[in-house]
Amino acid sequence: MYICLCQPVTDGQIREAVCSGVACNVRQLQNHLGIAKQCKRCARAAKEVVNETLLSLERNHPPTHSIHAVAMQAHLEKIPTTQSAAGFSL
Numbered sequence: 001m002y003i004c005l006c007q008p009v010t011d012g013q014i015r016e017a018v019c020s021g022v023a024c025n026v027r028q029l030q031n032h033l034g035i036a037k038q039c040k041r042c043a044r045a046a047k048e049v050v051n052e053t054l055l056s057l058e059r060n061h062p063p064t065h066s067i068h069a070v071a072m073q074a075h076l077e078k079i080p081t082t083q084s085a086a087g088f089s090l
């Protein structure tokens, strides 16, 4: 599914960028994939995909001391404790 229409980018491309460690937030996706640079309507949806992917990584690969794990932990701390951006309780 396309997340950004101004710079055609799919949710799969965003997941791949997050899983490969290239990006773990929308600002890094802006630099890597060029999303959310024009109308910015995709920023919220992109953030949700990032959050979902980070949560999935967290569940499948518990944090270690890697740089990515530290970035993931910092990112997760910004998500409200009662409900994630994906819409389910943590």
Ligand code: FES
Pocket (backbone or CB within 6 Å): 003, 004, 005, 006, 007, 035, 036, 037, 038, 039, 040, 041, 042, 043
């Ligand atoms: S939809 Fe992504 S910048 Fe416009």
